[in-house]
Amino acid sequence: MTRGDLPTIAVMPFSNLSGDPEQEFFADGLAEDIITTLSKLSGLRVIARNSSFIYKGRVADVRDVARQLGVRHVLEGSVRRSGSRIRISVQLINGRSGSPIWAERYDRTIEDIFAVQDEITLVLATELQVSLTEGEQARLQYTTTSNVEAWTQWVQGLSYYRQAVTKENCGRALPHWEKALALDPDSAALNGMLGLLHYVDARFGWWDARETALHKARSYADKALELDSESAVAFTTSSLVLLLEGRFDEAAAHARKAVELAPGSADAASFASFVFASSGLPEKAIVYSERATKLSPKYPGYYLGHLGHAYRLAGHFENAIAAFKAYEARNPGFGLVDLVIAYCQSGHPDLAEQTATRLLSRHPDFTIRRWASTQIRHDPTQLEAEKAALRSSGLPPGDETAHETTSART
Structure with a gap:
């Protein structure tokens, strides 16, 4: 069937x-x-x-x-x-x-x-x-938890997290999930989701120093896997942490396992797309993104971001441009960096410059350095080419000595 x-x-x-x-x-x-x-x-x-x-x-x-x-x-x-x-x-x-x-x-x-x-x-x-x-x-x-008070804290935190993955929303979810875990420390799902929050922090520099946040994310992910070797949430979080650690083959394997354990989860498929694209397997990433959009016909805008990311890294620039334009139409201001790169790499420098101007009007503090610090590529020359595309479109390089943070979906 x-x-x-x-x-x-x-x-x-x-x-x-x-x-x-x-x-x-x-x-x-x-x-x-x-x-x-x-x-x-x-x-x-x-x-x-x-x-x-x-x-x-x-x-x-x-x-x-x-x-x-x-x-x-x-x-x-x-x-x-x-x-x-x-x-x-x-x-x-x-x-x-x-x-x-x-x-x-x-x-x-x-x-x-x-x-x-x-x-x-x-x-x-x-x-x-x-x-x-x-x-x-x-x-x-x-299987999330068998403790009613922990569950209550869990769903309260979830109500913030589901609104959008922003610093503010994640910051509001964090104390609820920490309270939930204190009440039920043996919950794989709670460990996994706390690990996910610290992965986002490690990537975008919201709260802790990168190494501190990454250590927390790794600890929670490992604990989740130890508690439940069939937890899709644990494998999704672990795949993202492995990606940040540059362990690309393991990251892809864990993302694949998450989808196997939760074949009906659109989130597992969309995160797998991001992991595979960043691990140098963009064609497989496209398959996962398309799967996610089928599982969630009214999918959130960032699914388009993951799909466009996969298309662009696979060299399917027209499809990537269409995805990023749709993403930005749904969530004004998001997806513009990738759109600049896609325009530039597909031979449309004029459109790249126009989009760069729009990007700076939305995000006046944007710098290439800040953006690059959040990116993960299996092939480092790919990132260098992307930075060159952004520079050629007139975007500021940024202060090499400054400590900068960014939002999750710029």
Whole structure:
């Protein structure tokens, strides 16, 4: 069975019926956990959170949602929390007819939330007739943490991280995840995600010195792998850390493993694309990026950044230009550096200079040195050629002695 023949589902954001806006993260976290667990199954295609959650707060016909996301089934749900009690209602719907297939209401204590998640995902796998390979039955269980207080801190941090990977959002997520890990130090997912934050810090120079941040990222990634050798999050984080360490073959192997462990995860595929492109394998990176966009039809803008990155490093400049223009249209100011390079390397110096002017109007403190310090290339001559392209387009080289930081998606 090809991925195109697999049963398909979109898990919609759960409604918060608690009457307390502060509990919104709780409902979001529950839906995201179900998506994450289902994405581990090779016999199911589950739409990524960043696509299904665009409908949050909107009234939409489930048949229209199914058509727009290209799925046959939709899961809707609601959460009502009162003190230590929770009521979770879920309904699996036929996306073509709008008819319910299965519905259930769970009235439990908050401590039972993980058992409820496991029951929901198991019923979904059964109702959708998902073929489970050896080992996937165990993966179907929720594994982030078994500590309710840790889970609450985890989803609070996740609510910031999912907004956008910026210094501010990551800085707000960090203390929540540190509190979560203190409550459950044996969680592979929590170690992995903390490692991811410190990888971003090591790359973009947000908080700690680079070597300090890299050491923290490596420690968390190693701990995550030690705790769970089948954690996709652990392998994704490890692949990115290995990339920063210049261990390209190992980075690609770990990125590939992450996708194998979570074949339905758009994020795992998109990060794998970035790792493969930076490791000198841009053609394979294109395959992973295209996979990510199929898993998440309403994908976030930075997926286009990863796709354009792969196209450009593979020498497919027209495709790269189209991807970066689309990225910048969605997220004004982002993707412009790569667009300057792509224009220059494809023989359009006038367009490169125009884009460079636009880049400086958006980011007046931009320097080539600052940008280059965040880049990772298997072939260092590639980066030198890119720096030359930026210089020829009139962008400032930067002070060689200055300590500079940058944003994640300039």
